[in-house]
Amino acid sequence: MQRSIATVSLSGTLPEKLDAIAAAGFDGVEIFENDLLYYDGSPREIRQMCADLGIAITLFQPFRDFEGCRRDRLPRNLERAERKFDLMQELGTDLVLVCSNASADSVGDEQILIDDLRLLAERAGARGLRIGYEALAWGRHVNTYQQVWNIVRQADHPNLGVLLDSFHTLSLKGDPSAIAQIPGDKIFFVQMADAPILAMDVLEWSRHFRCFPGQGEFDLPGFLAPIIKSGYTGPLSLEIFNDGFRAAPPRANAADGLRSLLYLEEKTRQRLAEEASAAGNADILFATPPASEYDGIEFLEFAVDDNLGAKLSHWLERLGFVKAGQHRSKNVSLLRQGDINLILNSEPYSFAHSFFEAHGPSLCATAVRVKNSASALERAVAYKGQPYRGLVGPNELELAAVRAPDGSLIYLVDQQADVYGTDFNLQPGAVIGAGLKRIDHMAMALPADSLDSWVLFYKSLLDFEADDEVVLPDPYGLVKSRALRSRCSSIRLPLNISENRNTAISHALSSYRGSGVHHIAFDCDDIFAQVSRAKEAGVPLLDIPLNYYDDLAARFDFDDEFLSELAYFNVLYDRDAQGGELFHVYTEPFEGRFFFEIIQRKNGYAGYGAANVAVRLAAMAKSRSGGLRHAKL
């Protein structure tokens, strides 16, 4: 499949955009007219630049408000078209996007539209050029692909074809299935854009909130599948108007764009296979090994130095972890409890050490258990993931790994692998079955503009799913959170961002000098037993205001004794509509960096206690500012 992207999707000057597009591996580019107007070089120079970079100019766009224009303006509009045809010939592209007329004084008479477009196609054809006619969602008279195809069919000119854009159909809740009935060679071009579902004016939504496939909420495989069924084999192009993209570094953003197309192709291929459609040319779509099944987190690795390693080890022991092993040759130790394995790495000249140098004490690697690590790695690499091979000493197990967007590692570990026996001298008598059972989730703090990139990374390389975004108040701004999960939810990863400077998320980011895990939640069966033990062992727990418990009393039918117990242990409570219950408690942060959460889920509670995030963030703000505690009970 020829993969293309419109220049308007990226930030920068035209040469910066073209460079990024070529570097990402696109085959072609749509030249958005304004990018050309603002560039201080001739169309011929742009043509040469693209040729040098090995990318085709797939489309010139847009040409607006032509068909059905006020009759006295038609000659002037044809003159305008001829000027743009000149430009296209200099650029060396044969296809122009004509979008449906949006002006208030345009006429809707179908025969006029047909005649105007046939006339334009005739003019274009005389110069070997072609017209792709597109329905804008806010077109004055034409705003569906069905109308476009009806007009194109009747105009019946070889140089006039249909141009499809997913946004314009899906934003109006259009049904794309009838696209399959359009002859594939009468579809001249396909533009793909995703978007979050927003209840707002469609023009504003389109101009500011589009995103790459897989980052939004549209069913794009459901849009591409009938296109493939039609027999279309032309370019698949991204046209993304997005305020954030206009400022994002163009190279990284273009790389995300290509990854999003591959992801869309894979999902479309699956959709076609499920439908058992006889779409022979589904083979033009990207194929890669399916994602592995996941079986939770094998281990987490922390980058520390000797001093902080000892401190962290002491913290974890107070939480019930046991020193279970020491690396045979490296300054690396293993702590265990239940199904949880935590590795503390202070080995010099290691990956962990470089990570520590860059980010301070932090989570530098996450090992996920997979059914087949080889195919998991193959998939990650096919999605342009960066595989990692570190120094491996004698008697060390080699683990497949890929870099996460923040530079930390994601190890892909086979379920049956003996991860620790090879590398570690294990403590034979260590009791590891204490009260914390498994890692429930790890929450990450990300720079505000990188959330979509992370979501795409996990969706494509690891085939994770993403929950809906929630917005939560911190005392100093808003925090947005979107949780990623492996299918079956054995791995959960809420991603948090904030656009404001003084929120907990922004503090985490600045302390890390980059993204990072800011808390890790451990699951248990009896929260009060666990918290009681932690409290006795001296684990500093985040203090929750009594007013919170007064409100619980107003909202739920708890007896006073139970409420007192919740308050005494600083346990937060939530209940979902189905009667699922969550109990959870937070520690103070370790060295001002990351903190831990002890969590108990009852009756299938699936969330993360969003109702309690605001009180937690307020308590953290107070704790940061070192305020005196309110005496309790």
Added chain:
Amino acid sequence: MQRSIATVSLSGTLPEKLDAIAAAGFDGVEIFENDLLYYDGSPREIRQMCADLGIAITLFQPFRDFEGCRRDRLPRNLERAERKFDLMQELGTDLVLVCSNASADSVGDEQILIDDLRLLAERAGARGLRIGYEALAWGRHVNTYQQVWNIVRQADHPNLGVLLDSFHTLSLKGDPSAIAQIPGDKIFFVQMADAPILAMDVLEWSRHFRCFPGQGEFDLPGFLAPIIKSGYTGPLSLEIFNDGFRAAPPRANAADGLRSLLYLEEKTRQRLAEEASAAGNADILFATPPASEYDGIEFLEFAVDDNLGAKLSHWLERLGFVKAGQHRSKNVSLLRQGDINLILNSEPYSFAHSFFEAHGPSLCATAVRVKNSASALERAVAYKGQPYRGLVGPNELELAAVRAPDGSLIYLVDQQADVYGTDFNLQPGAVIGAGLKRIDHMAMALPADSLDSWVLFYKSLLDFEADDEVVLPDPYGLVKSRALRSRCSSIRLPLNISENRNTAISHALSSYRGSGVHHIAFDCDDIFAQVSRAKEAGVPLLDIPLNYYDDLAARFDFDDEFLSELAYFNVLYDRDAQGGELFHVYTEPFEGRFFFEIIQRKNGYAGYGAANVAVRLAAMAKSRSGGLRHAKL
């Protein structure tokens, strides 16, 4: 009038909010429940804190989903209310906001709603408390104040009254005039919020985009006027849900809030006077001298040092300015052309010098010509403007001045004042009637989160008007622009912001270390004559790509010779729907800081060439990056 604000309108912890509210001069505060829940102190402590600060707790809010709830839940809901009544008594406030039920399973039967609210009022009354019933715009069955009044009237309980919120009425395009018919003592509370007009889901709009009165597009005097007519004399309170406010410094933001209420009161007083309404208690509204009539800009003063002063003087002379005077005792010179006076100040130990130290070469003062400077200053101070008195030497004219939000000065100069004769040795023979006639506008670069604050400053202190916001693309992000104008438009001030780091606006901000004027436009009668002279004099003009002129050729009926002339002189062109025409040309920036624009308006063109901003910003980005110029003509 008792002026109040809801804690949710500000960022920070509860004590930080209360402190800011008291410091701004509010009389009261609405306690938003979540702020209390998240605070680690008892309701009694909060009550004491407010008493110590001298602010009343005017309202506790909100109490949700009560009236018309599922019948089996009513006892539990009453229990919940009693818990909150306990809390109110500890807080020492007697009024609670009950907002109309928004839950899907609530019932709409009017008699049930009446009975439920009467029951609640009875319970409240038994404890000396009162219920203010408010219609949410998204209430399930009740969403207008007319419904609310109808229910309150029939419930007929002394402890139940109407609570009004401008947003909930105006967002649904409701007509507030019937409020005048509600007995004033049955209106228990009034909340005021403005908002930009957005075509989006009303709940999202309300939760994220409200703003202070005067910052949005609602007709708030039209909402307050009938309230005053009703005889209402209770608090006027701000309840602003705004993502930016959640992160803004609370003290500065609270000060804006109070200013916005004063502004609203002044405008409402004017509205009532225009209507010649017999609203006796209009006198409770804030009064201040009306704004002066403006007659353009008297002078601009630049902060420089000797070296940069000489350089800037040379630049200006090449633009046709003439050295017209030297200050009698200070290192200050005057350049003139037409009606334009520019002062270059490099005097040590002066205000300009401090400004130079802080911001580099920059505009440090703007003198506006007014009819009566004394009343203009009185008005500015009534609106909490900070008056300025600098060092005044012998033989120096004393000018009234107020500080702009960026710390620069706004001088208020009487029309008939002899501004220069007293202070300057004027050059008797200087010819000052060259081609540039007057200052058309000055464009400012502001930090993204301060635009609303500036708009309010100019609207209230100076009674300027604000045009609609426009959004414009820079190659590295979006730029938003909102123009302020004096009535009659003799002074124009487009304000520009950008949320992205690498745009021209952000570059201007970082070079200034703060807000600042980034360009000044001079008006003329013959743009080609002026530009030709400037070009010959060696003024560096911003190079505009030829592709821009090819597009002009496609869009307009220009002959080739005229187009060549536009392109040769780098003149940009725009035409509005009424046939007004704009010709304008930009210089390169002076010392990378600010630049100049030469402008010619024809046939009443009133804008600023928004259609050309993108090409200008792209040319500036190229110029910044030092790219080689494309050889032209």
